[in-house]
Amino acid sequence: MDVEMRTSDTLFCFAHRGYPKRATENTLQAITHALEFDIDGVEIDVWNVGGELIVKHDRRLGRLLAGQELLTDMAPAALRKMLLPGGEKVPTLREVLELIGNNVQLNIELKGPNCAALAAKELEAYVHDNGASYEQYILSSFDHRQVYQCLQLIPQVRRGVLIDGVPLDLAACAEPLEAYSLHHSLNFVCPEIIADGHKRGLKSYVFTVNHPHDLNLVAAMGADGVFTDEPQLIMDYNATKTAELVAQQLQTSSGVKAQ
Numbered sequence: 001m002d003v004e005m006r007t008s009d010t011l012f013c014f015a016h017r018g019y020p021k022r023a024t025e026n027t028l029q030a031i032t033h034a035l036e037f038d039i040d041g042v043e044i045d046v047w048n049v050g051g052e053l054i055v056k057h058d059r060r061l062g063r064l065l066a067g068q069e070l071l072t073d074m075a076p077a078a079l080r081k082m083l084l085p086g087g088e089k090v091p092t093l094r095e096v097l098e099l100i101g102n103n104v105q106l107n108i109e110l111k112g113p114n115c116a117a118l119a120a121k122e123l124e125a126y127v128h129d130n131g132a133s134y135e136q137y138i139l140s141s142f143d144h145r146q147v148y149q150c151l152q153l154i155p156q157v158r159r160g161v162l163i164d165g166v167p168l169d170l171a172a173c174a175e176p177l178e179a180y181s182l183h184h185s186l187n188f189v190c191p192e193i194i195a196d197g198h199k200r201g202l203k204s205y206v207f208t209v210n211h212p213h214d215l216n217l218v219a220a221m222g223a224d225g226v227f228t229d230e231p232q233l234i235m236d237y238n239a240t241k242t243a244e245l246v247a248q249q250l251q252t253s254s255g256v257k258a259q
Helices: 030-033 076-081 093-100 118-128 144-153 171-176 191-199 213-221 231-258
Strands: 014-015 041-049 052-055 105-110 137-141 160-161 183-187 202-208 225-228
Touching: 014 144, 014 202, 030 041, 030 076, 030 093, 030 191, 041 093, 052 076, 093 105, 093 118, 105 118, 105 144, 105 183, 105 231, 118 137, 118 144, 137 144, 137 183, 137 225, 144 160, 171 191, 183 191, 225 231
Parallel strands: 014 041, 014 225, 041 105, 105 137, 137 160, 160 183, 183 202, 202 225
Antiparallel strands: 041 052
């Protein structure tokens, strides 16, 4: 579902690493659980591991997989043999693309170095083989050089610019990247940078929003959507806003008829 299909009061919902409260993050099972909800998109993280894009967040083993190795020092086959909590294996980007199909948008965050060219190649191949739409995807990163590479290599895919702070020039960093969206840290997002982004034609998404108070806070700032570990929270919020809008429309319609 595209963000433009949302009403002005509802929020675009990206399931952050799938649904990590129900299955290990960034796994096919976590994404499958997220797709059970009326979400708009899924967010995943990818690393270039031996020339293959592997879906994983951390740069080093130790949190979810035993060991201390850097992902970038490993062979993809060795990494893929390891089991995550719950018994799942670390998926590849291609496996996620096939699971997502044309159901929702997919935000692919480029975590490590040298991911842009591989991501462009993978998306081009998948779109060609399956008749998918380039507009279904967003390539994002804190590494703005890689975002710029994506612009050069695969301009038809939308680009998201990740920031973890408030730049002096606010949203201006997104302009040379011809970005579609600015992805703000909840710790630093403010009304000024969202408003500046909107003036530049950028969508503003905030990560990672898991609390009702924070959800109302970023909505009041004018955010277009959020990344969340709690999709149900956003579904409930949007349902309430939609019900309020319908009630207002009915009240207005009744008032017009009464006149």
